[in-house]
Amino acid sequence: MQGMKKFGVGAVALFLSLSARADYTWNFPEPVTPMALDTLHVHNKFMLITAVIFVAVLAIMIYSIVTHRHSKGHKPVADKAPSTAVEIFWTLIPFAILLLIDFVIMGIPAYHSVVMMEDTRDQSTMVIKITGSQWRWQYEYLDGDAKGIKFVSNLATTNDQMHNEADKGEHYLLEVDNPLVLPVGEKVRILMTASDVLHNWWVPQFGSSRVAVPGFIRETWVQVEKEGVYRGQCKELCGKGHGYMPVVVNAVSKQEFAQWATKKQGEQQAANDVKEMTKDELLAQGKVVYEKNCAVCHQVTGAGLPPAFPALTGSKIATGPIFGADGKYQKDSHLDRVLNGKGVMPPWKSTLNDTEIAAVITYERNALGNTAAVDGLVQPTQVKAARE
Amino acid sequence: MSTTTVAHHDEHHDDHPTGIMRWLTTTNHKDIGTMYLTFSLVMFLVGGSMILGIRAELFKPGLQLMNPEFFNQLIGVHALIMIFAALMPAATGFANWMLPLQIGAPDMALPRLNNWGFWILPPSAILLTLPFTLALFGVGDGALATGWTFYPPLSVQGGIGVDFAIFAVHLLGISSVLGSINIIVTIYNMRAPGMTLMKMPMFAWGWLITAFLLIATIPVLAGAVTMLLTDRHFGTHFFDAAGGGDPIMFQHLFWFFGHPEVYILLLPVWGFIPQILQTFSRKPMYGYKAQVYSLWSIGALAVVVWAHHFFTAGMPVPALLYFMYSTMAISLPLAVLFYCWIRTMWKGSMSFETPMLFTVGWIILFGIGGLTGLVLADVAADAQYHNSYFVVAHFHYTLFAGGIMGIMAGVYYWLPKMTGHMYNEKLGKTHFWLTAISFNVTFIPQFFVGLAGMPRRIPDYALQFAEFNMISTVGAFVLGLSQLLFVYIIISCVKGGKKATDRVWEGAQGLEWTLSSPPPYHSFTEQPVVK
Ligand code: HEM
Ligand SMILES: [Cu+2]
Numbered sequence: 001m002q003g004m005k006k007f008g009v010g011a012v013a014l015f016l017s018l019s020a021r022a023d024y025t026w027n028f029p030e031p032v033t034p035m036a037l038d039t040l041h042v043h044n045k046f047m048l049i050t051a052v053i054f055v056a057v058l059a060i061m062i063y064s065i066v067t068h069r070h071s072k073g074h075k076p077v078a079d080k081a082p083s084t085a086v087e088i089f090w091t092l093i094p095f096a097i098l099l100l101i102d103f104v105i106m107g108i109p110a111y112h113s114v115v116m117m118e119d120t121r122d123q124s125t126m127v128i129k130i131t132g133s134q135w136r137w138q139y140e141y142l143d144g145d146a147k148g149i150k151f152v153s154n155l156a157t158t159n160d161q162m163h164n165e166a167d168k169g170e171h172y173l174l175e176v177d178n179p180l181v182l183p184v185g186e187k188v189r190i191l192m193t194a195s196d197v198l199h200n201w202w203v204p205q206f207g208s209s210r211v212a213v214p215g216f217i218r219e220t221w222v223q224v225e226k227e228g229v230y231r232g233q234c235k236e237l238c239g240k241g242h243g244y245m246p247v248v249v250n251a252v253s254k255q256e257f258a259q260w261a262t263k264k265q266g267e268q269q270a271a272n273d274v275k276e277m278t279k280d281e282l283l284a285q286g287k288v289v290y291e292k293n294c295a296v297c298h299q300v301t302g303a304g305l306p307p308a309f310p311a312l313t314g315s316k317i318a319t320g321p322i323f324g325a326d327g328k329y330q331k332d333s334h335l336d337r338v339l340n341g342k343g344v345m346p347p348w349k350s351t352l353n354d355t356e357i358a359a360v361i362t363y364e365r366n367a368l369g370n371t372a373a374v375d376g377l378v379q380p381t382q383v384k385a386a387r388e
Numbered sequence: 389m390s391t392t393t394v395a396h397h398d399e400h401h402d403d404h405p406t407g408i409m410r411w412l413t414t415t416n417h418k419d420i421g422t423m424y425l426t427f428s429l430v431m432f433l434v435g436g437s438m439i440l441g442i443r444a445e446l447f448k449p450g451l452q453l454m455n456p457e458f459f460n461q462l463i464g465v466h467a468l469i470m471i472f473a474a475l476m477p478a479a480t481g482f483a484n485w486m487l488p489l490q491i492g493a494p495d496m497a498l499p500r501l502n503n504w505g506f507w508i509l510p511p512s513a514i515l516l517t518l519p520f521t522l523a524l525f526g527v528g529d530g531a532l533a534t535g536w537t538f539y540p541p542l543s544v545q546g547g548i549g550v551d552f553a554i555f556a557v558h559l560l561g562i563s564s565v566l567g568s569i570n571i572i573v574t575i576y577n578m579r580a581p582g583m584t585l586m587k588m589p590m591f592a593w594g595w596l597i598t599a600f601l602l603i604a605t606i607p608v609l610a611g612a613v614t615m616l617l618t619d620r621h622f623g624t625h626f627f628d629a630a631g632g633g634d635p636i637m638f639q640h641l642f643w644f645f646g647h648p649e650v651y652i653l654l655l656p657v658w659g660f661i662p663q664i665l666q667t668f669s670r671k672p673m674y675g676y677k678a679q680v681y682s683l684w685s686i687g688a689l690a691v692v693v694w695a696h697h698f699f700t701a702g703m704p705v706p707a708l709l710y711f712m713y714s715t716m717a718i719s720l721p722l723a724v725l726f727y728c729w730i731r732t733m734w735k736g737s738m739s740f741e742t743p744m745l746f747t748v749g750w751i752i753l754f755g756i757g758g759l760t761g762l763v764l765a766d767v768a769a770d771a772q773y774h775n776s777y778f779v780v781a782h783f784h785y786t787l788f789a790g791g792i793m794g795i796m797a798g799v800y801y802w803l804p805k806m807t808g809h810m811y812n813e814k815l816g817k818t819h820f821w822l823t824a825i826s827f828n829v830t831f832i833p834q835f836f837v838g839l840a841g842m843p844r845r846i847p848d849y850a851l852q853f854a855e856f857n858m859i860s861t862v863g864a865f866v867l868g869l870s871q872l873l874f875v876y877i878i879i880s881c882v883k884g885g886k887k888a889t890d891r892v893w894e895g896a897q898g899l900e901w902t903l904s905s906p907p908p909y910h911s912f913t914e915q916p917v918v919k
Contacts, residue, residue, distance in 0.1 A: 025839070025840035025852070026836055026839070026840075027839050027840075028772060028839055028840075028841075029840060029841060035768070038768065039769050039772055042766055042768055042769050043763070043766075043772070046762070046763045047763060050759040050762060050763060054755060054756070054759055057726065057730065057755065058752065058755075060730060060734075061730050061733065061748075061751070061752075064730070064733050064735070064738075065738060065748065068669075068733070068734065068735050068736050068738055069737070069738050069739070070670065070737045070738055070739040074735075074736075074737050074738075075737055076670045076671040076735065076737045077671070077735040077736075084677070087675055087677065087678060090675075090727075090731075091675060091727065094723055094727050095720055095723070095724060098719060098723050102716045102720070102762075103713065106716070106762075107713065107716065110712060110766045110767065110768065113766075113767070113769075114708050115705060116768075117768050117771070118705045118708070161450070162450060162451055162848060163450065163451055164452065168449060168450070170851070171850070172449060172850055173449075173848060173849065173850050174850050196541065197540075197541045197542040197545065198539060198541070198542065198635060202843070204772060204840075204841035207768070207771060208771060209700050209771040209772070209774060210700055210702065211636075211700050211701040213629075213635055213636060213701070214541060214629055215628075215629020215635075216634070216636075216702075218701075219702075231850075232841065233846070234843070235774070235775040235776070235843045236539075236775060237460065237535050237542065237775075237845045238542060239460075239542060240456040240457040240460065240533070241456070242456070242460070242845060242846060243456060243843075243845075243846035243847050243848050243849070244848075307529060307547075308529055308547065
C-alpha cells in the first residue's frame with residue numbers, strides 16, 4: 001500500500017498548493033437570489049452527506065486492505081455460508097439507512113427547492129422575454145417601467161483577444177455590448193424561447209438555468225437581492241458560437257432602473273423614427289451592425305465559410321437588384337434574405353430596426369469588395385415599407 | 389444442447405483456416421472475442437487521441453489549435469467512439485471469450501451471427517471517422533458537431549457528418565442487438581448440466597441483463613435517429629415546432645436509450661468485479677443472491693429515469709419530482725452491490741496483483757462517480773450542474789473509472805488464461821498507478837471548474853478557469869501516454885513470457901480455470917458437469 005499512501009500525500013500536497021492562490025472557486029459562486037442560495041444549501045448538504053458516506057466506506061475498506069492481507073498471513077474466515085435470513089438482514093440494514101438518507105434527509109429539502117424553483121408567477125412584478133439565437137441574446141421588457149424596450153446583447157470581447165493577438169481583458173468572453181438591466185429586489189418572471197436551436201440562459205449566481213426551445217415558451221424567474229454585475233454563459237451546445245454567447249446582467253436599484261428605462265425608451269424612439277440618410281451615414285452605421293451581427297458567419301471580410309456560410313463578396317444576392325419595376329422588394333433579394341432569413345441564416349426583422357437593416361444592406365453592397373450598380377443605397381423608409 | 393454443436397460439425401476439426409482467412413471467416417468464440425478486444429483497444433486509442441486534441445486546445449484561454457467547429461466535432465466523435473467502439477465492444481469481447489468457458493459451453497450458440505456482429509463494427513467506425521478525412525478533401529463540412537447526443541434542431545442544421553453518424557449508429561446498434569441475442573440464447577441454452585441460473589457466474593448475470601436492456605432500448609435510438617434523418621432530408625417535422633413537432637421529444641427518445649446505455653456499459657463490469665474480488669480475497673463472493681437481485685433492480689430502474697438528463701428543458705413539477713426520486717432510488721441497489729463487494733474483501737486473505745489493484749481502485753473511483761450521481765439527481769442543484777464541467781467529471785468517474793478501468797482489471801485477470809503467458813507484473817502495477825493518479829489529476833479539477841460555472845462543450849473559457857484547466861490537460865496527457873504502456877504490456881504478453889498455469893491465480897474459482905492456458909481451440913469437447 002506504499003503507492004496508495006504516496007498518492008494520498010501527493011493529492012493533498014497538490015490541493016494545498018492550489019488553495020494558496022486567491023482566485024480559485026471551489027464551490028458555487030456567491031449566490032444573489034433566493035433560488036441560488038437554496039441551491040447552494042442543498043448542494044452543500046448533499047455533498048457533506050455523500051462525503052461522509054464515502055470516507056466511512058473508504059476507511060472500512062482501507063482497514064480491511066491493510067489487515068486482511070495474504071502477505072501478513074491472514075487466513076480467510078471459514079465460510080460459514082450465511083443463511084438466507086442473515087444475508088437478507090445484512091443487506092436490508094444498509095438499505096434502510098439509505099432509504100432514510102435518500103428520501104428523508106435529502107428528499108425533503110430537495111422537494112422544497114423544486115417547488116420553489118418552478119413557482120414563476122407568485123408575487124412576480126415584472127415580465128421579460130428572453131430569446132436565444134445563434135449567437136446572441138435578445139431581451140424584451142413586456143410590462144412595467146421598461147415596457148417596450150427591446151434590444152440584442154452580443155459578445156463584446158474582440159477577435160484579437162480570442163486569437164491571442166491582444167491581451168485578454170478581465171472579463172474575457174464574459175462581456176457584452178448591451179447587458180440586461182434588472183431592478184434589485186423584484187421578482188422577475190422570465191419567458192424563454194429561441195429562434196433557431198436550443199440555448200440555455202444561465203447565470204451561476206442566480207441558480208437559474210432554463211433551456212430556450214424554438215417554438216415553445218419556457219418559464220423561470222429571478223429575484224436579484226444585491227446590486228452588481230453578474231455574468232454567465234449559454235449552456236446548451238448551439239453550434240460554433242456556443243462558447244461566445246455570454247449573459248451579463250446589471251442589477252440596479254429601482255430608481256436607477258426607472259431612469260435607465262426612460263433613457264432607453266427615448267433612444268429606441270429616436271432610432272425607430274426613420275429618416276433619409278446619406279450614403280456615408282449608412283455605411284458607417286452599417287459597418288458596426290455588420291461586424292456585430294453578421295461577421296460571425298460571413299467573416300469580417302465577407303469571405304464566408306462555404307459551404308455552410310456563403311460569401312457575400314461577389315454574391316449574386318448582395319449585388320443583384322432588390323426592387324422590381326413596381327418599387328416593391330423582390331423575393332430572394334438581398335432585403336428579403338436579411339428580413340426573413342433562410343435555412344441557417346436567421347431572420348433579422350425582429351432583431352434589427354429599419355435603420356440598422358438599411359445600413360447593413362448598404363454596407364454589404366458597397367464594401368466587402370462589392371460595388372453595387374443598382375440599388376446601392378437602401379433607405380430606412382424603404383425597409384419600413386417592406387415590412388408592411 | 390448437443391444439437392447446436394453438431395449442426396456446425398464442419399468446424400469441429402482442428403484444421404481451421406489459418407492466416408487472414410482464419411480471422412475473416414472465423415466463428416470460433418475465442419477468435420471473435422480476440423477481434424472484439426483488439427478492435428476496442430484500437431478505438432480506445434483513437435478516441436483518446438481525439439480528446440487529447442481537445443485538452444491541448446483547452447490548456448490555456450484563447451484559441452490556439454483549432455476553430456470552434458472542429459472542436460465540437462472532436463467532442464462528439466470522441467464520445468461516440470469511446471461508448472460504442474471502445475467500451476461496448478470490450479464487454480462483448482469478454483462475453484465471447486469467457487461466457488462459454490464460464491458456463492461450460494463449447495462455443496456461443498449462434499456462431500455465424502457472432503461473426504457478422506463483429507464485422508459490422510469496423511465499417512461503422514470508419515463511417516464515424518470518415519467525415520474528417522472527407523472534409524480535408526473539401527467534401528462536406530466534417531463530422532457531426534452536435535455532441536454525441538444529436539439534439540435537434542442543431543443536428544438538423546448540421547452537414548453530411550450528421551448523416552454519417554446516424555448511419556454509423558444504426559450499424560453499431562444492429563451489431564449490439566445481434567450480440568445480445570447471441571448472449572441470451574447462449575446463456576439460456578448452453579449451460580453445462582447442473583449449472584442452474586442461480587449457480588451461474590456473476591458475469592453471465594451482468595451480461596444477461598445488459599443484453600435485455602440493449603434489445604429494449606436500441607430500437608428506440610434507431611427510431612429517434614431515423615426520425616432525425618427524415619426531418620433532415622424528407623420534410624418531416626417530428627422535432628420542428630413550426631410543423632407541429634417538438635425538439636424536446638427527441639431528448640425523451642434519445643435518453644430512453646441513453647440512460648440505460650450507461651448501465652449497459654457498466655453491468656458486465658459489475659459481473660466480473662466480484663469474481664476478481666473473490667479470487668484475490670481467497671473467499672467466495674458475499675451475497676451472490678443479493679447481487680443478482682440488485683443487478684435486476686438496477687436494470688429495471690435504468691429504463692424509468694431517463695428525463696433526469698434534461699431537467700432544465702422544462703417539465704411539470706410532478707414529473708420533476710418523479711424523475712428525481714426514481715433516480716435517487718438507484719442508489720439503493722447500488723449500495724447493496726458496494727456492500728457485497730466490500731464484505732467480500734472483509735476478513736479475506738487479500739493479495740494485490742494488478743487485477744486486484746485495478747478492482748480496488750475501481751471501487752473507490754466508481755464510488756465517487758456514483759455518489760456525485762446521487763447529488764446530480766437533485767433537480768434544483770442540477771440547474772447548476774447540468775451541462776457544466778461538473779457533469780463531465782461525474783460521467784468520466786463512471787465511464788472511465790467505472791467502465792474502462794473495470795475492463796482493464798478484467799484484461800489483467802484473464803490475459804494469462806487467454807494467452808498462456810503471464811504479463812509483466814511490475815509493469816502492470818506501474819500502469820495502474822499511472823492511470824489512477826493521472827485520472828484523478830485530470831478529472832478532479834473539472835469538478836471545481838464546473839461548480840465555479842464553466843459550461844461544457846466550449847472551446848474557450850473565462851480567465852478564472854485557467855489554472856484548473858491547465859492541470860486537467862497535464863493529467864490527460866499523462867493518462868493518455870500511460871495507455872501506451874498498457875498496449876506494450878499486452879503485446880509482450882501475447883508474444884511470450886512466463887508460462888501461465890491452468891488456474892493462474894491461487895484463489896481463482898470457475899470453470900474457465902479448469903481448462904489449459906490458453907484453452908484449446910475447441911473448449912469443452914467433453915461437457916463438464918456442475919454439482
Ligand atoms: C483519456 C481519457 C479521457 C479524457 C481525458 C476525456 C476527456 C473528455 C473531455 C475533455 C470531454 C469534453 C467535455 C466537454 O467539453 O463537454 C469529454 C467528453 C466526453 N467523454 Fe471523455 N475523456 C476520456 C475518456 C472517455 C471515455 C473512456 C468515455 C466513455 C466510455 C468518455 C465519454 C465521454 C462522453 C460521453 C463525453 C461527452 C461528449 C459530449 O459532450 O457529447 N470519455 N471527454
Ligand atoms: Cu446558445
